[in-house]
Amino acid sequence: MDFANRLAKIRKQRGLTQEELADKLGVSGQAVSKWETGNSMPDVALLGTLAHTLNVTVDDLLGIEPKHDVEMVPPEQKKNTIIRIAVNSAEGDRVRINLPLLLVKAFVGEDGKMPLVMKNDSLKEVDFGKIIEMADQGLIGELMSVDSADGDHVVITVEP
Numbered sequence: 001m002d003f004a005n006r007l008a009k010i011r012k013q014r015g016l017t018q019e020e021l022a023d024k025l026g027v028s029g030q031a032v033s034k035w036e037t038g039n040s041m042p043d044v045a046l047l048g049t050l051a052h053t054l055n056v057t058v059d060d061l062l063g064i065e066p067k068h069d070v071e072m073v074p075p076e077q078k079k080n081t082i083i084r085i086a087v088n089s090a091e092g093d094r095v096r097i098n099l100p101l102l103l104v105k106a107f108v109g110e111d112g113k114m115p116l117v118m119k120n121d122s123l124k125e126v127d128f129g130k131i132i133e134m135a136d137q138g139l140i141g142e143l144m145s146v147d148s149a150d151g152d153h154v155v156i157t158v159e160p
Contacts, residue, residue, distance in 0.1 A: 004038035006063055010054050011036075024053050055092050070141035077160040081135055084159060087120055090151025095120070101135050101158075108132060122152040131156060 001009070011021050011032075018036065019029040025046065034040040042050055051058045059065075081101040088094055097117065099107075107114050112129030126144070134143055135158045144156040 001063060002038065003041065003062065004036050006061065007050075008036040010056055010061070014054055016054075021053065025049060052094075055088055055090075055094065070139055070143065072138045073140050073160050075138065078135075078138055080160065081140070082159045083131065083135065084155075084157040085117065085123070086155045086157075087122060088153045089120075089122075101132065104128065105132055120152075120154075121150065122146060122148045122154045126154075126156070131158070134158070 011018070016024075018032040022029040022032045025032075027042075027046075031040070031042075035042055047058050047061065051061050054061070078101075083097075083099050083101055083104045085097040085099075086095070104114065107116050108128045109115070110129075112127035113124075114126075114128045117123040117126075131143055140158045140160050142155060142157045144154070146152075146154045148154070
C-alpha cells in the first residue's frame with residue numbers, strides 16, 4: 001500500500017475527516033487531500049507530528065515493517081538487558097516503559113504479573129515471568145506484539 005492510501009486508511013480508522021486532521025496539523029484541508037490522492041507529500045518536518053496526531057509511528061505511516069527477529073545472545077551480552085514495553089492505546093495514550101531486567105524481576109510477582117503495568121487492560125494477562133525466563137535464556141528482540149480488540153497495540157522487546 002502506498003503512502004496516500006495508508007494515510008487515508010489510518011485517518012478514517014481514527015474517525016477524522018480531512019479537515020479535522022488538517023486543523024490538528026495546522027495545514028489546509030486541501031493539503032491533506034493532496035497527500036491522500038498522491039499529488040503531494042507532507043513536509044518531512046511534519047511527519048512526526050502527523051504520526052503523533054494519528055497515534056502511529058512514522059514507520060507505520062511510511063509502511064516500514066518493524067524488524068521482528070528474535071535471536072540468542074551469549075551470556076556476556078546479557079548483563080545489561082533492558083525490557084522495553086510500548087503501548088499505543090486506542091484513546092491516544094502512548095506509554096513507553098524501559099526497565100533493566102533485574103528491576104523487572106523485582107516487580108514481577110509469583111503469578112508472573114507486574115503490578116506496575118496492571119492498570120492497562122492489554123497488559124493484565126501478560127506473563128512477565130515467561131518474558132523474564134526467555135530473557136534469562138538469552139532471547140532478545142521483539143518477544144510479544146499484540147493488537148487488542150479495543151484497538152490497543154502492545155509490543156514487548158528485550159534488548160541486550
